[in-house]
Amino acid sequence: MAVIVQQVQDCHFITAIGCFNGDDCRQLRQVIADAKDQHIRHVLVDCERITSVTTEALRIVLSQTTHAEATGINLLFYHVNTKTQEIIDKTGLDSVLHIVLSLKEAYQYCKQHT
Template structure:
């Protein structure tokens, strides 16, 4: 999978595509750690192009979400495609992850929670 990250002011914008596995999630976890060090408050992950997710990756995503909350980072997932949403719903992560429909909604959420 490919993760493309870009920082703009106090936001990290991440675009994920392809297969999401443990190595990708570790890379995403490192981005969140870097965001903490740089005092970035928002990490927005575009999930539109994710076509597969491993079980280990889901465990790491859960851990990342908890870590982000503890460190004061808004971690939001947007443009979650139907296939990925089904996996999230089946695993119960829908009650833990912050998922919004669009980048605009993610931005508005971050603006309200700054």
């Protein structure tokens, strides 16, 4: 899978493409660590082009969500496709992850939580 990271002002934008697996989550972990070091408050993950998610990835995402919150970083997922949303719902992670429909909503969330 491809993971593309861009920084714009006080946000890291991650675009995930293909199967989201443990290796990709290790990249997410690094992005969160970098955000903390650079005093960046928001990490936004575009999930529109994720085709599948592994169980290992879901465990790591849960862990990283908790870690991000503890360090004062907003970790948001947006453009989550129907297939990925069903997996998140089945695992109960929908109650833990911050998921919004669009980049606009993610941006508004960040503005409210700055």
